[in-house]
Amino acid sequence: MLRRVVLGRIRGVRTSAYGKLVAARHATTRSPAPTPVDTISGNSSSTGKACSSSNNATSVLTDVDAIPNLSFLSNKAVLAETVDRTIEVCDALLNEIPKVKTAKEKHDLIDTTSNVLCLLLDPCEFVRQIHPDEDYKKYASYAFQKGYEYMSKVNSRRDLYDVIVELDSPEGRKQLDDEEIKNVVQLKRDMESNGIHLPDALREKVTEMNIEKEELAMRFLTEQGSKNPFATLRYLLRCRYELSQLLGFESYAEQQLRGTMLENQQRVWHFLCGIAHKYRPAAEKEMNIIRQNVGEVRNRQNITDDIRARVAHSIRRDAEPDGATEYFSVANCIRGIQCLCSEVFGVRLEEVPFSPEEVFNMDAKKFHVYDENRAFLGVIVLDMYANEMKYCQAGHLTLQLGCQPHQEALARVGLKLPKRQYPVVVLTCNVGAQTPAQRRVDGKFDDESTLMHPGEVTTVFHEFGHAMHTIFGQTKVQNLAGTRASIDFVETFSQLFEQFLTSHEFLRLWAHRINTREPISFDMVMKRNAANDMFKHLDMLDQVVLSAVDQTLHGPQPYTVYFPHGDKGHLGKRTLGEIADYGRGTYNLAKLLIDVCTPLSVVTPTETGVLGTLSFEHLSGYPAGYYGYLYSLTVARRIWAKKFEKDPLNRDAGRELVQKVMRYGAACNSVEVIEKYLGDDLDEIDVWA
Template identity: 30%
Template sequence: MNNRKLMSVYRPLVCLLRQATAARVCRTVTTWSPVAAAFNARVHRRLDLFHHNVGLFGVPELSSVGGFEVVQDRALQETQQLVQKACHCPPGVQTVEIFDKLSDSLCRVADMLKNEKHLFEIELTCDIINGSTVNQLNASLRVVELFMFDFEISGIHLDKKKRKEAVNLNVKLLDLSNQFLMSCHMPNRIEKRALPEHIHQHFTKDGNYIQIGGLNADAPDDLVREVAYKVFLYPNENVMHILEELLSCRDKLARLVGYESYAHRALKGTMNVRNRQFCKLTNNLRIKPGLNLPLGVIRAERFNIEPSLYSPYFSLGACMEGLNGLFTQLYGVSLLAEQPSVGEVWSEDVRKLAVVHETEGLLGYIYCDFFYRPDKPHQDCHFTIRGGRQLEDGQYQLPIVVLMLNLPHPTQSAPTLLSPGMMENLFHEMGHAMHSMLGRTRYQHVTGTRCVTDFAEVPSILMEYFATDYRVISQFARHYQTGQPLPQSMVARLCESKKVCGAADTQLQVFYAIMDQVYHGKPQNRSTTDIMIDMQKKYYGLPYVTNTAWQLRFSHLVGYGAKYYSYLMSRAVASMVWKQCFYKDPLNRFCLFFYRRKMLNERLCALRMLQKRPSIEDFVNALVSDLDPDFETFIMDSEG
């Protein structure tokens, strides 16, 4: 079914949603919009005795466990055929398209089978790339560069013996990465009798034990936070060994393929960042005036935000309605809640959203796995199931993504209520999802969050600015029982609380980035904990807590290995874009149209959006400017 036919199906729903959005200011709690109602309602078990099982994500083969092998075998056959086709294809854009199709075939299986450890070693014995021909299209050239880079860092240029060694190291790294990721989110246990009884209610009970699966950072009780910190971060020797093996394997692989360290290998694939530039960025932030803890503490005392006072205004449905209204005004995009077919989702709690543009039609699907389950990783994340790409017949392969959160379930008396931090994180993750939906690139190898790492977090961090802007919050924050809007003074305090301890938060990110670089630099004859203690003393203002090992919970060491600095880079770029384009009017649709065309669809698009190539000083100044303490007048006016 093409997009024109799809629009004929979705247009009536979009019109109804438009009417609901326009009327949201005068509605009561009994008239939630369809998308809000879908997320505020409790899920009831459905008996589907007469419906056909369509398979996970609508893939028929995935209606049973055995179907995974069928999908894998089919992908392997297809990739072998594509390799042969590439070897006999004349140099040109068609070769790039074949490689992208090959990448798509592998990714569609790998993204669904994260636990499968298959590495395809492709030996190319023919000259398949001719720069003078491919140069005709910049997009094609970029994809060629990425493919060649991926091949080189995987050891394709080595002799047969060393290439086999590189493959073995990559297989081992996949195993170690999976083990570490699983370990990062496993809860720790402590006997009930070791803790004061009045704090038991804040944790999960397990017989005579208490399970602690996070830091409980939003808990108002400082004892709860202290216990969670010390228990959750308590060292585990087995996980320590896994991490050190992971870092050692990465170093061996980097040296095998010709790099000084894994950090040097990782930085080669970024936006022209070099080790010395990274050092300059972090050191400039470290010594910048104003980045000190006492100011943050003073702000915290005056602008303290009690989550329990705000959460009734941030029901999950209200927040999703706010996102839907924001996307409608900015992009002309609506979120339509759909009933999943039998077998399409892996849990009854998963909601399915169709993302529909007012003129372009259906853009893709978002599966929202938002609620806590015991067997679920305690990590909020976004991942791609199928990337978007241009097909040979002129149609566009619709992207499919999953958003995974760990929110509390709704109760009989109330929907899921979010703290301000949860609300902001929801906006952040939806920023990733919309990047995948709106960034309709020609090639799936560079679609959505598969862009250059330095840019991957910009769309999601930009959404955080919308989430903490009073003009945006005022549009959707409503009490789940009375429908009353969040009082203006509370809106003002919430928006400005973004700057509470902002300097400390920025310095923490600097510490994370430096820690990541040191771990992936030249090997050191000391434990990861000893290294962490030393770096924390040099680059972070708070002292190390004895018998804790923060690094064993830092899952980003796997996904961002040696590139966590990109979070600071992305935050700086998002800050520049916000101030240049949206600070005066966050609902400026023209700027968002330009943002989508220039930033979400093109490489190094930030340069076009900002109309300059930012220097290290520009990045530092952008980050520091977000900590501007001169906001007293706004607060006083709101209280008046």
């Protein structure tokens, strides 16, 4: 019923992750008897600065019962003191289910349980990942572990599963609306992933394997950089495969792809091969540029993947216009996201001070978000600078999601929440990790003089796309709010926000040189774009190869790789054998990967290069989902080309995107919504990609 998912951004070394606990949320203050609904609440209003001419306009709050705050930070022990009371409330909510008669009442009690629990778990995750104080982390970890163990027990309750099956029946569905039905289907699928529907002996085995799977995934991540993390990877792949077999699936990929936009491996492989076929000719031409820059003529015809990566990086670096970074200070970047909000979406980000009990970092900033009618939408916290105590160095974390709490369900256990629950999100970055950040005389970081690397700027806009999806995606059902969608849908908006960084019309509003305040020139923007796009077709094929590795390793055995064959969308197929056929050891794993990569690559795969494809956290965190970045990038570029490229500051286009797509959060059929919005058939994505 309750899920934990971690999403992130993949772009070479510019990798980030943001966490979301798909269960529910919780909060508390330091009162004599902490309750599970106090932590993220309070009242505040303020004015702020933005890009538009109405910088100093005072906002009028409408339809706000309570603006959320971060009062769970008032004391290191607040979250730990709240966990027992939270569990009591959740038990009370679940105990009410047999007493109610209608399907809607039962659904609302389940969704409320999810919401109350997440009001504890999401703040705990934020403190564990971001807070600089080790004592705060310790107490939050205690509360998180206890709450997570409780969540796991709830997920294994057969009586609760039987209720969800009842809700998913034809009779149950008659009493629910579309959003509630989608939630029920998702809850049922999640519980069945834990084997809840299996006989007791098999269910216990599934539980054991799920625990083993998570432990192996974490071990694989922590072993990155060691000489041989691949022995762990073998065990992880075997565990995932055997687990999927126990649950009745052909492969782990088949299990993971349910509920995504592409739904199954056949459609994923057709997409990957379609992109590979279309981009290969241009990628070959880009390879000629690289060959011309390889020193020794005798090596030019047999460029390996490691040589290609090194030479391409050097050429790109040399093509970057001199002085470009001087336009991208931290302060300018913050103005940039404010400009994007105000000019494109009619949304204002107004900086407000932290109250004393909310402060966790003296350099963090808090913003209230208002729509064009001055209605309050939510809270965004920016934590821009690197910190050795930050485990999540760059990402988007949700403290609570925007939804409509079920008042009747809450009243049954003596609780009350505001009629609307507003989202609170934290955007954290890693500025200063590559080049030391500048300090002011008071010891704080100097936003105006600290410059950001191009990858850091892109990361900010990427993660801000997730943040605004959370802000706009306020639903009735908590479990479907914001970014709780499949990766091939949810990454669309983060990658769309990156596209605005290619527009001079947008950049000139805020990308001003730090000393002269001179706006960035059209020529410099075009040179930046040219440098970024110099090998864009090769980059796309790289993503195809990474996705193919992911699909193959999580696909059915014997392993099979597909590749373009002919000009009519046909696929070639090569059966590779089972992983055991390749023997043990790093060399044999590399041989398997070379066999996977060769049909799709325009360069000669090497052992070093292919093993490098395994050195990314998403093989651990998003099994069979890596293709989602490429798929969503393709959709994002289509949105940009059709809706924004000619007029990037078009308010009507921004309003249309929110009203037709982003406002649904995950409470929609993502394929239908995107197709209706674009007027395109997504089955033809490789045609217009």
